[in-house]
Amino acid sequence: MSGDNGSAGTGEATGFDEIDILWISEGMSCDGDTVSLTAADRPALEDVLLGLVPGLPKVNLHNKVLSPTLGGEEFLAPFRAAVRGELEPFVLVIEGSVPNQNIIEGDGYWTSFGNDPETGEPLTLNWWIDRLAPKAWAVMTAGTCAAYGGIHAMAGNPTGCMGLADYLGWDFRSRAGLPVVNVPGCPIQPENFMETLGWMLQHAAGTAPAPPLDHMLRPQWLFGRTVHEGCDRAAYYEQGDFAMDYNSPKCQVKIGCWGPVVNCDVPKRGWMAGVGGCPNVGGICIGCTMPGFPDAFMPFMDEPTGGALSATLIKPYGALVRRLRGITNTAVNREPKWHHNGPDLTSGYDPTWRSRGTHAPRKTRATTRTKRRELT
Template sequence: MTATRESATGPGTGFEEVHILWISEGMSCDGDTVSVTAASQPAIEDVVGGLIPGLPKVHLHNKVLSPTLGGEEFLAPFRAAAAGELEPFIFVLEGSVPNEKINGEGYWTSFGNDPVTGEPLTLDKWIDALSARAWAVVAAGTCATYGGIHAMEGNPTGSMGLADYLGWDFTSRGGLPIVNVPGCPVQPDNFMETLTWLLYHAAGTAPPPPLDEMLRPTWLFGNTVHDGCDRAASYEQAVFADTYNSQQCLVKIGCWGPVVKCNVPKRGWMGGVGGCPNVGGICIACTMPGFPDKFMPFMDEPPGARLSSTLIKPYGAFIRRMRGITQGTVNKEPKWHHNRDVLTSGYRPHKRARR
């Protein structure tokens, strides 16, 4: 089950075929898988169907999207990869990683059974086996990247993100760090765009994707929600909403957009439409490593919002006044637009000099 290589121009480049082994048996709701089915830039069907020029042939193994009947038929490529009999592959984890060292007499989550003992195979065993052999490792969604809901204070499972489990200095067989694509759930095009970049890199036609210090793609998570928000101009003019059906800035009723790295307001959700503040929802920081603990209670005004909104009030009032004066001038037609019998536009014809 080993794919052939077209060339050996680097660590794992020039592949003609790539398997994607996607496990969503982390502490998860499968929301990231469901979200990715809505992608259009590119669509997952186009990637798997070979419709994107220059990509390797892709074999996707995901329980929700699998054409198999499940059971051992579905598990076969995962077992082969864990045994070193299938390569190259990209390992995608969905859901947070529970600490199986504190599971008492049971287990937190599993994926299939041990063929020898018949006992459930816990997630950590799969992570250990697959990450050690994967050409690239991707964490899909905030639970997999930073722990998310399951890792919040007071949880009994000791859940964590994949980088917390493997180590933040982890590198894959392809020489890549873990690629984190956060979101609760992940924005569909963000994930597919990142995966496509990785596949071009696997084909040997693109460099590794650039990542920030939290291993997020920089071109997707380099700016804040506020930077791309439709309501940012209201903030500048100190016009703040006090109800959720307002068109104004939502920062005083719980929005964390000014400090959250996320491109959803600019990109939208499906087909460029939607995105939390775009449709009247506050940003609760679901793409951030500190989510949810550092941003609760969600509906309360963020600590910094009170100070910043107070400081900007005099500036905003002045700007609104000046823009109102300017608008009063430019929101009128010029005076020479009329139907009288005299030209008043200021037209002055120039006589041509005689030769």
């Protein structure tokens, strides 16, 4: 799938004045993505909901943690209306990984969202996804669990959990002609999600094209670079200077950091109001935005695969670079010799321009050159 996934013109027309967001966090999760979302301020969720962001349609959010309703059927009303085809357009957001109901023999379910009004039996997350996703103008995931399965989809788990694109199919397209839009993170970096949602809402309003996604359906502009490329410790790696404990400000590759191979913008963006982010505050990167998380990055505190080889290869080069830079640093930490309070001008100033008809005597120019040589 190319970077122009879900380009405009392949789905339902845009230009909506009002849109609903149906947010279901009954996937296998901890609701941490919703909690993280409340820390966003560029744009802030409340600014979007209050219509304070120019160019966006009116937004109605239905999220159980942030809902002003009393819960129960009052909260479920818009979800049931959407199933009946009476609520459109809407964006479906799934939080938490999707379990495999097909591996359950007999009765039972992994997770549910409301009950069937006729039978009183719980309605599974899968039931809702099956009915809402085909009707949704767009489908998004919030967090790594919903995007790729995350912790609940680890090897050996009994639920058969997976990401939403695995469940719907990677060729799924919404009413707008968009694939599933994944915003991974454990939890989501709040601005990353709100920025992506803002782009989606501008697309819904007809004022922007569809957001560009990478081959794992992540926003390219957010996940197109590695942690290492934005890390303020990266120069230590280049110089072969590695931390051996967690109190050091140096590169943490040898004590468990996977930053050189993980796609994430947190070191540059920070976490809240531009502050924080794992390596920025002394933490290692454990790859929580990646499709292979957590299995591919465990044990978390061990040196990453290939870390010993890359560190060994970079050391001779790094040692030479450190030495050469040290020499240059010493040289440029000195003031020029002509900075003094004496009576002579010793900066080497020797103007080549003379007013017409006047020429400095040859002896004077020679004397100036002699002085300049003596200074150098």
